[in-house]
Amino acid sequence: MTTTTPELLTVPEVMTRLKVGRSKVYDLIRTHRLASLKIDGSRRIPADSVRDFIQNQLAEAA
DSSP: OOOOOOEEOOHHHHHHHHHHHHHHHHHHTTTSSSOOOOEEEEEEEHHHHHHHHHHHHHHHHH
């Protein structure tokens, strides 16, 4: 059985993808609108979480 490791993004990478500032990314994490995990004090966000967030935002706007 082969399992793939999810792509983990840094906060600056998420900032670039969403075109928002650092504090907005942390706000999305704090309010649980964007999933994240901590690895030795470094915050990482699964790329799937960013895609899900974008899809949810598009669905809400429709």
